[in-house]
Amino acid sequence: MAKNQKQFVEEITPMEVDFAQWYTDVIKKTDLVDYSPVKGFMVIKHYGYAIWENIQAYMDRRFKETGHKNMYFPLLIPESLLQKEAEHVEGFAPEVAWVTHGGDEELAERLCVRPTSETIICSMYAKWLSSYRDLPFLYNQWCNVVRWEKSTRPFLRTSEFLWQEGHTLHETYDEAQEETLKMLNVYRETAENLLAMPVVVGRKTDREKFAGAYATYTMEALMHDGKALQAGTSHNLGQHFTKAFEIEYQDREGKQQHPYHTSWGVSTRLIGGIIMVHGDNRGLSLPPGIAPIQAVIVPIAAHKGGVNEAAAKIFEELKPAFRMELDDREQYSPGWKFNEWEMKGVPLRIEIGPRDLEQEQVVLFRRDTLEKETCSLSQVKQRVGELLEAIQKNLLEKAREMRDQKTHVVHDEETFKRIMKETPGFVKAMWCGDEDCEERVKAETGATIRCIPFEQEKLGDTCPFCAKPAEQMVYYAKAY
């Protein structure tokens, strides 16, 4: 290992030594994020924000293809609105930020900074809906939300984060259920196809569902340290909110009805997932689909005749097709640049030096496999496209392998506890359906039921914890 390479690597704590410190090192050293003067609030720096922009662009297109339109609802919600749905206010009131003064004046009613927008949106839907002809309502918003968190970690749990929240109304329960699952599926496809992040999809237990939901569906991803990340949720809200907010319409028979309601959201938390699923001890490793820079060109011995010019030419050729960077900074050596771009997780590096020029070729380096190959100048564009596709696929496959390797089937409590302690990951087990049993497992092991997966397997007939009859298989894990 060259000297400067070693120095770079030493800046990042190995994940086996201290995963939390590894995470902190990586996000700080790669311009993804920084801590702000307000505790729990972070600055998303350009490299991190560009990942979010790529996620947004893909998802926004998918939302529009599925018939949704964007709106923007107010940041501040009157306390009285928040209180209209009982479970909802109980779930969110402890973690909202309250605005009490506007300028020098104390407000007659406190306003909360939105932790989520069901209440304010329902108050508007009640105004807008009158006939079954108006349905479905299919709206989404991209915005910031605030939840006052005691203990925070960048991207994973912060007092403010960016997200999208879809809010829809439907004539029937079945249509609402179909929408709930359709959007969960859009999330799953985003995770797998764009983020190369395999997920388990299923329903949350009542204990873990959204405050005010009839049923919550989730996608759960597994991180390198064996902890699960809830990466996106879709809620069938039934008529809980539409009744509380008196949203009514005249149905096809002329009768007044409450519509059925869904909401669904993913957030900048996804970026934390990308880091912890694909990263390694060299730093980030970004899927080409969301990488702010898909390929970086590094000239070698750039002062020698023609190298910089050739690098610039390749850059101009590739720029219209890929997100490119030409690193022609003079104050850094090629080795230093190699390491920096590896740390920043750029999927592909293109090296070109005097000898390459002579042979009319470049060297291509893959961040995911650390493999090098040469490629003739005339083939660069095509080969870069092929390799980016291959990297995207390989990252998904590697992540699947990692997850499968960390997924265990368990039939007894002792094994469960040993696994959660020694080799944490997903544990598949049968569940009795009892909330007290679920609660005891959490209290004793720190693991929660992540979901009741759609893909069921019959692992046995009884619950490993209480020996009562069990009909459902669930995924357990410790979670972020």
Next chain:
Amino acid sequence: MAKNQKQFVEEITPMEVDFAQWYTDVIKKTDLVDYSPVKGFMVIKHYGYAIWENIQAYMDRRFKETGHKNMYFPLLIPESLLQKEAEHVEGFAPEVAWVTHGGDEELAERLCVRPTSETIICSMYAKWLSSYRDLPFLYNQWCNVVRWEKSTRPFLRTSEFLWQEGHTLHETYDEAQEETLKMLNVYRETAENLLAMPVVVGRKTDREKFAGAYATYTMEALMHDGKALQAGTSHNLGQHFTKAFEIEYQDREGKQQHPYHTSWGVSTRLIGGIIMVHGDNRGLSLPPGIAPIQAVIVPIAAHKGGVNEAAAKIFEELKPAFRMELDDREQYSPGWKFNEWEMKGVPLRIEIGPRDLEQEQVVLFRRDTLEKETCSLSQVKQRVGELLEAIQKNLLEKAREMRDQKTHVVHDEETFKRIMKETPGFVKAMWCGDEDCEERVKAETGATIRCIPFEQEKLGDTCPFCAKPAEQMVYYAKAY
């Protein structure tokens, strides 16, 4: 006028009768916006938000082409940070919303909801900047801001609005000044090329400049009622903030220096400008560049053989090239639809009925000129493209004519007062440069100096109000 057409038109108060009511009618009836349960906060509905998305897409591309990257900074700013720059806090403190509680706990220090982000961004820039090699810093953010307004109007002045704010740091005053003017020029081009909204560009007087700025530059547009709209501002902030926030770097000679600083922003206010510049008594008239729907297809006698199929075929052909809508709703008559889409300002309507089908043609209707023409089926795509371009140009030209017609040159106070009272608009006049004189004109007429334009004309030697020597020509107007 057909019955249903009359009915539609009657829903909108004529602008000559009551311009404010006309504006309110138009925005409410066209799904641009709605009032929320929180006074001064509005909901931007899908039709309005889609305009904002189109503006964002264009501007974001221009920002990136000029070397800027996006970041995201926290919503909440500690009171102590806001107070670091004296003029700034004086300007903004009276209109900020204060967060005093997180969950059940009272905060040790109040946090304000950002009214603009100079202070929080400068606190981060102080951490990030160390060497001249790091400069320039060229960052932007798209976000929401809150300013507690006593009297509000949708888009024009609301307690919360969406905007972008660019914040840059530079080695020299000259570079900062160049950036300030460069971004003002991007704004001017956005206004003229995308929004078809002609603007006057120039510098603000010291009285009207941004709180904490060395100099503020502005673009000012003229509305149908003769009032001006400040449509975008770009500030050269000098070293005011970089000194207050102790932002320092080592310069090329190894000395510690404070960098020079700019900020610049436009907001959803632009949508108010589009409405008031192009709208008429039929409702909106949207420039194709930002219209959510550029052309709508309305089938006539749709039940007759082949009409719906032909309409659908045209829709499929045009959809990849233009933002299209096919209005095949059965519960509304063609006349009703014509009026609705005219009200919503869709630039082009494509009508197709049985007789058109026979003659293998469609009828094209321009919202800007209210003119109809026929076009053979085989030419539709090309002709739609040509007409959208023609409409975009024509709207800019019409707006220029309107503005020029409402722009007056004035040499004496009496004429000034008569114009401001009877036929308000821009008044070009010489100015002595005295703030007291400026203040008196405002107090007596309600008109302010909108800017000292870059394009100067020597209209005389003295100030019309105080008869003192005057070297600068300024634009006066009443303003939103």
